[in-house]
Amino acid sequence: MSSTLTPTQVLKNIKAVVEASGSTLNQVAKTTVFLKNMNDFVAMNGVYSQFFDTHKPARVAVEVARLPKDVLVEIDCIATLDS
Numbered sequence: 001m002s003s004t005l006t007p008t009q010v011l012k013n014i015k016a017v018v019e020a021s022g023s024t025l026n027q028v029a030k031t032t033v034f035l036k037n038m039n040d041f042v043a044m045n046g047v048y049s050q051f052f053d054t055h056k057p058a059r060v061a062v063e064v065a066r067l068p069k070d071v072l073v074e075i076d077c078i079a080t081l082d083s
Helices: 005-020 038-051
Strands: 028-035 058-063 073-079
Touching (some): 005 038, 005 073, 028 038, 038 058
Parallel strands (some): 028 058
């Protein structure tokens, strides 16, 4: 991956949105990682593991032909809320 800042910024954004909704990264149940190039998986996984250290949500990683704005990685997630 040309820059580890790309997945770092994506995960920082996810953390901010999840926390703004009243949840935490420890309550993320599943993520889907869309990569422009699957050869970038190892670099992305290194960054990903910094955000999901002991809590390991279910994860799917797929290589895609193109992402919006030609970004290299996009990640979505599903998180739960306390009731």
